[in-house]
Amino acid sequence: MKKPTPLVDELEKGPWPSFVKEIKKSADGPMASDLLSVLERSYDDKIGHWKHGGLVGVKGYGAGVIGRYNDLAGEFPDAAEFHTIRINPPAGWFYTSDVLRQLCDIWERHGSGLTNFHGATGDAVFLGAKTVELEPLFDELLAAGFDLGGSGSALRTPSCCCGKARCEWACFDTMAVTRELTHVYQDEMHRPAFPYKFKIKASGCPNDCVGAIARSDLSIIGTWRDDIQIDKTGLAKYVAEGKPNIQRDVVERCPTRCMRFAKGQLDIDNDECVRCMHCINALPNALAPGKDRGAMLLVGGKAPILGGALLSSLLVPFIKLEPPYEDIKELLVAIWDLWSEHGKNRERVGEFIQRIGLANFLEQIGLDPQPEMVAHPRTNPYIALHEDKP
Amino acid sequence: MPPATIKRKTDIGPPDYQKFLPPIIQRNYGKWVRHEIPRPGVLVHTAESGEKLYSVRAGSPRLLSIKTIRLFAALADEFSGGCLRFTSRNNVEFLLADAGKVDPLILRLESEGYPVGGTGPSITNIVHTQGWVHCHSAASDASGVVKSVMDELFPYFGSMRLPAKLRIAFACCLNMCGAVHCSDIAILGLHRKPPKINHGTLFKTCEIPTTVASCPTGAVRPVTVDGKPSLEVIEGQCVLCGNCYTVCPSMPMNDPEDGVSIWVGGKVSNARREPMFSKLAIPFLPNTPPRWPEVTTAVKALVELYAAHAQPFERMGEWIERIGWPRFFRLAGIPFTRDHIDDFTHAGETYKRSVHLRRSPAWNLGG
Amino acid sequence: MSDVTVEAVADAMYAMVKECHGKRQLKAIDLTKAMAERFGDACDKPLGKEAIRLLIEDERCTYSYIGGSYIVLTPEK
Numbered sequence: 113m114k115k116p117t118p119l120v121d122e123l124e125k126g127p128w129p130s131f132v133k134e135i136k137k138s139a140d141g142p143m144a145s146d147l148l149s150v151l152e153r154s155y156d157d158k159i160g161h162w163k164h165g166g167l168v169g170v171k172g173y174g175a176g177v178i179g180r181y182n183d184l185a186g187e188f189p190d191a192a193e194f195h196t197i198r199i200n201p202p203a204g205w206f207y208t209s210d211v212l213r214q215l216c217d218i219w220e221r222h223g224s225g226l227t228n229f230h231g232a233t234g235d236a237v238f239l240g241a242k243t244v245e246l247e248p249l250f251d252e253l254l255a256a257g258f259d260l261g262g263s264g265s266a267l268r269t270p271s272c273c274c275g276k277a278r279c280e281w282a283c284f285d286t287m288a289v290t291r292e293l294t295h296v297y298q299d300e301m302h303r304p305a306f307p308y309k310f311k312i313k314a315s316g317c318p319n320d321c322v323g324a325i326a327r328s329d330l331s332i333i334g335t336w337r338d339d340i341q342i343d344k345t346g347l348a349k350y351v352a353e354g355k356p357n358i359q360r361d362v363v364e365r366c367p368t369r370c371m372r373f374a375k376g377q378l379d380i381d382n383d384e385c386v387r388c389m390h391c392i393n394a395l396p397n398a399l400a401p402g403k404d405r406g407a408m409l410l411v412g413g414k415a416p417i418l419g420g421a422l423l424s425s426l427l428v429p430f431i432k433l434e435p436p437y438e439d440i441k442e443l444l445v446a447i448w449d450l451w452s453e454h455g456k457n458r459e460r461v462g463e464f465i466q467r468i469g470l471a472n473f474l475e476q477i478g479l480d481p482q483p484e485m486v487a488h489p490r491t492n493p494y495i496a497l498h499e500d501k502p
Numbered sequence: 503m504p505p506a507t508i509k510r511k512t513d514i515g516p517p518d519y520q521k522f523l524p525p526i527i528q529r530n531y532g533k534w535v536r537h538e539i540p541r542p543g544v545l546v547h548t549a550e551s552g553e554k555l556y557s558v559r560a561g562s563p564r565l566l567s568i569k570t571i572r573l574f575a576a577l578a579d580e581f582s583g584g585c586l587r588f589t590s591r592n593n594v595e596f597l598l599a600d601a602g603k604v605d606p607l608i609l610r611l612e613s614e615g616y617p618v619g620g621t622g623p624s625i626t627n628i629v630h631t632q633g634w635v636h637c638h639s640a641a642s643d644a645s646g647v648v649k650s651v652m653d654e655l656f657p658y659f660g661s662m663r664l665p666a667k668l669r670i671a672f673a674c675c676l677n678m679c680g681a682v683h684c685s686d687i688a689i690l691g692l693h694r695k696p697p698k699i700n701h702g703t704l705f706k707t708c709e710i711p712t713t714v715a716s717c718p719t720g721a722v723r724p725v726t727v728d729g730k731p732s733l734e735v736i737e738g739q740c741v742l743c744g745n746c747y748t749v750c751p752s753m754p755m756n757d758p759e760d761g762v763s764i765w766v767g768g769k770v771s772n773a774r775r776e777p778m779f780s781k782l783a784i785p786f787l788p789n790t791p792p793r794w795p796e797v798t799t800a801v802k803a804l805v806e807l808y809a810a811h812a813q814p815f816e817r818m819g820e821w822i823e824r825i826g827w828p829r830f831f832r833l834a835g836i837p838f839t840r841d842h843i844d845d846f847t848h849a850g851e852t853y854k855r856s857v858h859l860r861r862s863p864a865w866n867l868g869g
Numbered sequence: 870m871s872d873v874t875v876e877a878v879a880d881a882m883y884a885m886v887k888e889c890h891g892k893r894q895l896k897a898i899d900l901t902k903a904m905a906e907r908f909g910d911a912c913d914k915p916l917g918k919e920a921i922r923l924l925i926e927d928e929r930c931t932y933s934y935i936g937g938s939y940i941v942l943t944p945e946k
Contacts, residue, residue: 122792123646126653129563129616131635131645137567144567147635154634154643155791158758162638164751167933167944172512172925174932174940180636194636202519209575209584211522216568216575225568229588232631232679239565239636254510257517264938265896274587276532277523278547278555278597285532287519298513303922304938305897318772322590325777326684326770333772346536361814367774390773394815397536415678417745418718420847423684423777452898457712458749458937708935709894716936749936 117148119155138225143240146191147224150184168195168243170250173302176260177246193242194224198235198261199253200294200301203287204274205230214256222249233311234271234322235261259298265458266304270294272314273321281392282316283334283405284433290314292437293444306448307455307464311413317401318389324413324424329461330444331410331424332433338402339382340391346398351376362394406432409443412462422462425470429484446477524585526555526599542662543618544604556598558582558607560616561627561652561659564592565635565645573614581607591627591669593620619660623667625805626659628652630672631679633691639744640674641691641760647794648672651689654798655805665812665821668805669769676743686818687804688765688780689797695760696740697753701727708733708750716745718846741846761788764800766830767819775820781827783834785841807834826860873911878904878920883929886942894939897921 123132135151138144150161166179178196185192199215201207215236219225224240231237241249253259261269270293273279275286293312294301300310313324314332324331356362363373370384371391378398380391392399409431410424431439447461450473455464465473474481483489520528530549537547545557558581562570574594578586581603582596589595594616596607608618620626628651631637633644651670658664671682674691682688710731714722721739725732733753735746747753764787768780783804787796804818811833812821822830831838844852861867882900889895901917921940924930931943 119792120646123649126649127617127656128649128652128659129561130649131563131565132649133615134563134565134567134570137569151635151643155646158760158789158791159756160634160637160640162634162636162640164638164747164754165933165935167931167941169932171928172922174925174934174938178934180638196636200516202516202522204519205588205590206519206522207586207588208522209578209586211517212571212575212586216571219568227566227568227571228564229562229566229571229592229594230564232629232681234590251510254512254514257514259512259514259516264932264934266938271590273590276534277519277527278534278557280534280536280547282532291516291519295515298515299918302513303897303918303925304932304934305901305918305921307896307898308937320770320772320777323681323684323770325772327681356814365774365815388772388774390815393773397538400535415673415681415683417677417743417748418716420718421678421683421779423779456715457896458716706891712894712936745936751935 115149115152117152120148120152135226141225142190143194143224144226146188147194147226147240149188150182150191153184162194166195168246170246170260173260174304175263175266175302178263191240194240195243195246197223197238197241197246197249198231198233198263198269199238200259200261200269201230201234201236203272203290203294204277205234206274206277211256215258218249218252218256222252233261233268235269260302262301262309264304265306265308266302266310267297267300267306268309268311269301270312270314271322273316275314275316279316281319281334281389281401283336283401284314284316284332284407286314286316286332286334288435289332289433289437289440292435293440296441297444300448306452308458308460310448310461314407318387319393325410326413326421326423327415328413328424329411330447331413332407332440333410334401334405334407335387335430336402336405337430338404340380340385340402341400342378342380343398343400347378347395348376350395350398356394358395362391365390365394406430409440411447412460412465414460414462418458419463419466422466424462425465426485427479429482443477450476522585524555524583524597524599526553527597529553530555539622539662542624542660543608543621545621553599554601556601556604558596558598558604558611558618559589559593559620560596560611560618561620562592562594562616563645563649564627564630577607577610581610589627591620591629593627617656617660622662623664624658624660624662625655625664625668625670628670628672629680629682629685631674633674637674639677639747639755641693641756642674642762642789643791644672644674644680644691646791647689647762647797650793650798651801654802658805664809666815666817668808668818670801676745677748682765683779684768684770684777685780686766686769686808687801688768689801690763690765691760692763692786693742693744693755693757693760694786695755695757696735696737696742697744697747697755699733699735700752700754701730701732704732704750704752705730707752713746713750713753716749718743718745722746758789761786762794762797763787764797764804766804767822769817769819771817774815775817775823778819780819782842783836785839804834828862829860832862832864873908873916875916875919875923878908878912878916879923879929881907882920883924886924886930886940890942894933894935894941896937896939900940
């Protein structure tokens with residue numbers, strides 16, 4: 113350790129795993145050691161010391177590397193260049209010990225030894241590479257079968273829940289769809305050509321474990337069309353245990369009150385069910401989504417910058433989502449073409465739809481308006497003339 | 503490594519996940535029928551075949567040294583046939599086919615300092631951003647606040663005693679790389695001073711129209727300073743969002759007086775109530791490294807209030823909706839200020855437009 | 870309608886990036902739109918994309934990122 117770091121050392125204490133301990137584990141190398149010193153300075157003067165952006169990348173790509181320089185370069189030269197590398201992870205974030213060790217070995221040769229597993233968009237992140245290391249690092253990653261993720265005004269690394277790999281509620285193969293879209297749209301990911309970022313996230317059921325509805329421009333969320341499956345033996349066990357309280361905690365928490373519980377029997381009026389997952393979550397060993405499964409597609413979710421936060425809104429009420437996934441690809445390309453052509457610089461697709469109007473957007477991408485797409489019809493009478501009007 | 507003259511094959515995409523799935527998952531892919539949580543941090547999934555998969559979930563600080571990743575790899579070799587995964591909330595999960603190895607693995611993980619938990623009605627890992635560790639626009643440190651809050655809430659990670667799950671997120675500025683806008687409790691870094699404009703570099707580093715367009719309130723305007731094109735910020739109109747800084751490096755905002763705000767009641771899940779945004783609870787708390795006591799105290803108080811008042815299966819936002827926001831502020835002892843009233847694009851939708859009000863003790867009934 | 874080569878489109882794009890340098894930041898779509906106007910239907914989207922790829926790969930241009938992604942002249946080493 114070059115210099116004492118009394119402030120950040122405080123964060124080695126306490127029961128939760130410490131990121132300071134993590135930095136120190138790699139601080140036998142000069143980069144992590146200088147990073148810790150820079151952080152100590154921030155804790156002392158309550159201000160960040162990272163500069164804005166920088167023109168770095170790997171040859172041929174406009175994404176996957178985020179330049180990061182420090183304003184204390186003179187004092188801490190080994191943290192002066194500390195670029196981020198986004199690595200597209202396998203769908204569902206599954207790894208073997210061998211492949212993780214391979215990634216660690218590569219990173220030990222070319223960077224600080226610090227990582228994020230994973231970053232907010234879902235990429236595996238190598239934190240702290242010098243500019244000269246970028247090309248050799250990228251070559252080694254490619255040789256190991258890994259590629260860079262998205263950044264900038266591009267398709268960002270699509271991500272998904274573990275889906276059918278480990279969840280009985282998965283209504284479509286989240287990992288297969290994510291892998292397919294990631295592979296087909298490598299160019300859209302690596303060579304930024306959109307007005308702004310575009311995120312795709314896939315959750316296998318309405319519990320939405322990857323937060324697709326809030327965190328992605330195209331949200332793919334699993335659902336089903338037939339009846340909720342009831343396992344009578346499983347239900348009888350819950351009834352016998354008296355936990356949860358089926359009347360209070362399940363029936364009365366149903367948003368549409370579509371169930372009745374009497375004499376140990378649960379009757380569900382499936383036409384009234386909005387498929388929210390609550391009863392299935394509460395009674396996982398008795399209830400399950402139906403067998404006719406697929407997904408809903410929603411569009412436009414984003415955080416506040418610039419025009420305020422948006423949740424995605426419904427575009428397609430049901431799609432089977434089966435290989436080769438041509439329907440979703442056609443829709444994506446239609447959305448991208450329209451938005452690329454008419455979207456303003458740094459305008460997310462959700463903001464674009466608000467600006468041009470959902471009705472115009474639907475017409476342009478070739479979808480018919482449906483009542484499922486709105487919370488309620490318009491309340492104002494300012495209705496413009498259209499050609500197709502009688 | 504190939505010599506530089508050979509054109510490398512790029513755009514190969516990520517490796518196929520199927521190569522990394524444990525054999526038990528390969529055999530039962532898409533054939534799981536149910537799951538249980540026998541103890542905090544352990545999920546047991548049963549397949550049609552009757553095979554059982556044991557997932558052991560441990561918390562991590564997200565920022566990991568390769569030495570820790572190698573440790574996880576070694577543990578996976580010893581206990582789970584070399585197979586593991588990470589969750590969307592930065593936990594690590596070991597995927598075991600052998601029930602007998604679950605307890606020994608838990609012992610090992612905890613002795614190495616990686617606690618097991620984060621399942622069911624608990625507080626799992628906090629989703630967060632880079633903060634002072636690595637971000638240019640951070641108004642606070644992410645990792646330090648998260649570590650301090652999780653130390654305080656630690657008993658909730660390893661237990662399942664809350665009415666429902668409680669999701670906490672942290673973002674170090676309004677860019678919200680951590681997408682905190684739909685969390686039960688969100689901690690959001692806030693800048694407190696308008697951008698400091700560097701007129702000497704702005705004309706070289708920034709595009710004037712793009713920067714003007716980046717302001718959500720029209721507070722950024724073109725001016726000429728010393729004969730050079732530059733920008734000014736109408737301070738009364740600036741909402742301190744930092745978006746101009748995102749497109750123009752000559753308008754930095756970082757300041758020692760930056761701090762954080764606390765938001766409550768958001769969720770992404772569709773279960774019961776539709777997904778909803780987090781709403782402002784505490785407009786500002788100062789940055790007090792290294793332990794942020796004001797923040798940890800405030801978050802803990804909110805968790806305890808929720809734990810004491812919500813009904814089973816009720817998320818934070820559902821509970822507050824049931825009791826109403828006036829009662830929430832009263833119970834939480836949080837003063838309601840002008841900052842709590844929305845004044846952006848859709849502000850009007852947030853005003854109370856009915857006379858449905860529960861009575862308030864402040865009305866001094868019968869007094 | 871005459872055939873337009875990728876090289877010709879790339880050269881025209883490069884000239885445009887050079888001309889706008891220091892005045893206006895260009896996104897990929899700005900370049901492809903301008904080329905479609907200049908070369909007409911002969912320069913469709915895939916051709917525009919290919920031309921940008923050529924510009925980047927022979928390092929006449931590079932991507933920059935300031936809030937959004939732009940195509941700029943490769944800085945002198």
